[in-house]
Amino acid sequence: MNAEGHPAIADRYDVVIVGAGLAGCALAQALARADQRRRRSILVVDLHRGVSPRFSGEFIHPRGAQVLDDLGFYNRLVAAGAVDVDGFVVTQSGEQDDPVVLDYASIPGERPRGLSVHHKTLVRVMRQTLRDREQVTLLEGWRVVDLLRDGERTCGVVLTGTEGELRIRCDLVVAADGKASTVRKLAGVPDGRQTLGFTAGLEVTGAKLRHPLHANVILGGPGPMLCYPISRDDGQLSFRLTFDLPHALPAKGADLSRYLIDAFLPYLPGPLAESVADALHRHKGPLELAPTFNLPAPPATAPGLALVGDAAGCSHPITASGMTMGLLDAKYLAREARRRADVSADQPWLDDGSLRRYRIEHDRYVPTRQALADSIFEAFRGEGEGARGIRRALFRYWRSGERQRVRSLALLACAERRPRIFLAEYLKTAHHVLASSFAPRHALHFPVSDRLRQVQGAVGLAGTKVGVVAQVAWSQLRPF
Incomplete structure (x- = not known):
């Protein structure tokens, strides 16, 4: 730290990760653990000082929960209120007494439970954990405005903040800055994003559900609803309820709350409908809106550049697979770093061969995940x-x-x-x-x-x- 309490910034790092959300923090932690000799340096930069105000992903499948556990985040998240979850329950309109129950424990060889956590808690805990890593520097409140190039190879970033401009060189830039990735745009990677609509999110405390530790998918309204736990405090669960809305919003402001009450609540189980109506009427749970996108997976690597998480492709959130994919990206890129742990410090930590192998592994998951999300979205909406x-x-x-x-x-x-x-x-x-x-x-x-x-x-x-x-x-x- 310098005299003002800001982290000391070098002019060169082995890896610069843009985005300090789930995927970026997980990758920084995974790379730091892969660097057992502590010879490498990692810079993580994010636009927001503290947690982003945006409503974002919160539900993580077992394979992603295992990555969090392997990286030392899981116990800290549970201590902060995260909830172990059992799978999905899908209910059709008029069939609330006969839902389809999909339990994680039924999948052979998999961790039996996933994890659900309030997004702001997730990011806060992960960033705090990174601050304990000697090889990692976390820089908040800086914007990436350009990439440094050596021919066709990306070799650094240009940052701007309240303290001026920084030009930082590196062997690898990682775009972990989400669906609307600035790095992807600056690198000229094709962006085929399509806006599908919006997700309205509401936080409800103490709701009564038959399956409180599952993600409850409820059909029958104008779009699917999803209800899942996001925190546990003194034994009481808080839930996130989301409503799928079209691109042309049917109402705005206070009228949107009234629309949700009229159009969606009749399809919710009685006790849950009462809690939601109370929250909307009394403004106990401010309504949050987030756009939903479909981004067909672009090339996940280029010379000196890797894309992870939503920056490398995203789908409608109905399958809740985005968080898990970001964690798997971190796992596989760090695996390549471990393969080159003994390479001399003056050589690139992750070379072109490393990126090629990462992309092959990434592409084994992402297209299948996107095809499934598209299919489920078409069927449910x-x-x-x-x-x-x-x-x-x-x-x-x-x-x-x-x-x-x-x-x-x-x-x-x-x-x-x-x-x-x-x-x-x-x-x-x-x-x-x-x-x-x-x-x-x-x-x-x-x-x-x-x-x-x-x-x-x-x-x-x-x-x-x-x-x-x-x-x-x-x-x-x-x-x-």
């Missing part, structure tokens, strides 16, 4: 007959056997990444759509025209996903 058919078939598929529930949850939780498994399970769901479309029914209740629309919609969706899975397979097989 889609308004056409094809989407409704897929939704009904998905429930029939889940209820057809334990193996189906386990496989789909393994895909959802990033424990299964093989594209052939995703394709096989998706086609089984499509089979349920076609079977139900041709099942005998009274013509007055299900006329032929409706059956044909359902079949056409289902076939169209299935065909789209076959194409997506082909792209997934190519992403894992293509040469680099």
Whole structure:
């Protein structure tokens, strides 16, 4: 620290990580642990002093929770109020007494529970943990405005803050600055982001749920709702309830709260609906809004540059896979650093071969995850007959056997990444759509025209996903 209490900043580091959220902090910690000889230096820079005010991810699958445990964050997070979670419960409108329960403990070889934590608690604890690492310097309140280049290779960053400008050179820049990554833009990496809509988030204390330690997906309203615990204080749970909203918001300000009460609350279980209505009426839980994006995975590496977390691709948050993917990115990039732990300090810590291997591992997860998120989003929010058919078939598929529930949850939780498994399970769901479309029914209740629309919609969706899975397979097989 200098005389003003700010960290002393060098003009060169081995690695500069832009973004001190989940992925950036996890990567810094993982790299520091990989540097057992303590010869390397890591700078983590973030625009915000303290925790960002933005509403962001909070639910972490077991594989991500294991990474947090391996890196020494898990116990600190639990001590700060984080909650162990058991999986998902999915409820259709009018079927609250017969939900589909997807338990993490059913996945062979996986940690039996995930973790859920208030986002601000998560970032605060992770940043505080980083301050104990000798090799890591955390710099808050600075903005990246340019990248330094040596030909086509990124070799540093230009930062601006209240104290002026800094030009810092390094062997590797890591973009961990989220969906709208500044580093990705400055590097000229293609940005195919599409805004899908918004997520409205509300914090509710003491809500009563049949499955309080699961993420409860509740269908029936204009969009899916998600309710999960985010903190535990003296034994009492606080929950996050999110509402999926379209790109063109149906209401704003105080009118949005009234819209949520009218359009969504009738589909919530009675005790939960009462808690939510009370929070909205009395303003106990300020409504937070965050845009939802689909960003098809861009190239995750370039000479001197790596992308991690949402900067390397993101999907609709309905599958809650974004946090886990950011942690897995940190794990795999740090694994490459451990491979080169004995390389002399005057050589790059992570060379081009390291980045190539990281990208191959990254691409084994991200495209499959995105295809799954797209499919779930289409089924849960889609308004056409094809989407409704897929939704009904998905429930029939889940209820057809334990193996189906386990496989789909393994895909959802990033424990299964093989594209052939995703394709096989998706086609089984499509089979349920076609079977139900041709099942005998009274013509007055299900006329032929409706059956044909359902079949056409289902076939169209299935065909789209076959194409997506082909792209997934190519992403894992293509040469680099």
